[in-house]
Amino acid sequence: MATSSRTRIVLLGATGSIGENTLRVIAAHPDKLELVAIAARGQWEKLAAIARNFRVPHVGLFDDDALAAARQSDAFPAGTRFHGGLAGLTDLARLPEADTVLVAVVGTTGLEPSLAALTAGKHLALASKEILVLAGKFVMAAARTRGARLLPVDSEHNAVFQCIEGHATADVSRITLTASGGAFRDWPAERLAQVTVADALKHPNWSMGPKITVDSATLANKGLELIEAQQLFGLRPDQCHAVIHPQSIVHALVGFTDGSTLAQLCPPSMTFPIQHALLHPARAPGVEHPLDFTQLLSLEFRPIDERRFPMLRLAREVMNTGGTAPAIYNAANEVAVAAFLDGRLPFLAIPQIVSNTLSLIPSVEPSSLAEVLAVDADARRASLAQLPAFNV
Ligand SMILES: NC(=O)c1ccc[n+]([C@@H]2O[C@H](COP(=O)([O-])OP(=O)(O)OC[C@H]3O[C@@H](n4cnc5c(N)ncnc54)[C@H](OP(=O)(O)O)[C@@H]3O)[C@@H](O)[C@H]2O)c1
16 A cells, blocks of 8 residues: 555545544644645635645545635745545545545544545545444445455544454444433423523534534434444444543543453544544554543543433434435434524424434435435435424
């Protein structure tokens, strides 16, 4: 794979929260990591600054107007090669000079580039959990066919990966993902009806993009992660669990058939799993301080109240249903969260829209990716059609 001694990285979603943390990791390891391509939706000025700082030759922009503005500006280094739209992102994912593609584009836009990267035999470092929820069966098959390495960047899955590595799947009895509990962990059910966008964007432990922060507040994030874990590690739904852990220090626990449990611990910052995924299997000093166990540290675990957080119960149901049910859950959630962030939907309508859409669209066992994408489109249409009834 790598002909140079450095791992050459394509970073899709370079201007976002994961993107920024990835740049911190790359900047800390110039002898090991090299950025060869960056992409975003529309923030071209931010991409230009990254291109100059890291001398990145390839730049992708999803948005046409932003691409035109970027091409006309003199903000990018001379000779920058621009790539536009989804086709441009997909071209970047299979760049011959790249070794690893890190996909951190919010939502499912990164699906085609992820498949392209795996098909081209690149390593895929995957942050966008929605992709495995939508099309896990096909993404995992693409990785297996090419023997490509799929490294989870999501902190909980990266933690499971670290605990499970070197062990047989048959020896794993259960995995437990931890949840901080999001912005409303301690709110009584009655107060949730008054939640505003600003309330939902106040995450207690993590600084992340708006969509995932709202998903953390509804616990849809944990639901998506349970489905993602099932796909990544080839587990049954009854082996995948979640628990509230307010400190966000333990990211996941893996229980083995002999009764032992392994856990992965690190401070709540994405630089840890990102660095693990980019340098794997090597280790190097991290960009932030590790935990200090000589200081007082308490770790609590408590069950999740699925009555207050119905998105978790719905996730469990779609895992048991299988087929395209997780894709419907994800599509309806994306539509509902976007409407909530736009101020067009009350917070408690998010699970209602997801639940209604799951009743409206039947789940099927998909035989092709096209079939999954058609269900995804149907679910989005069915969710959008419900929005006027909830108008705030
Ligand atoms: N943040 C975390 O700590 C965290 C942890 C685990 C997993 N994740 C997952 O990582 C993904 C990214 O999360 P985030 O928090 O970094 O999101 P974010 O801060 O909102 O950033 C999203 C990034 O995606 C880009 N983007 C959005 N739509 C795009 C499109 N159509 N084409 C190309 N680029 C597009 C954005 O570009 P513009 O800036 O130009 O809009 C931005 O670079 C999500 O799937 C999330 O679930 C995040």
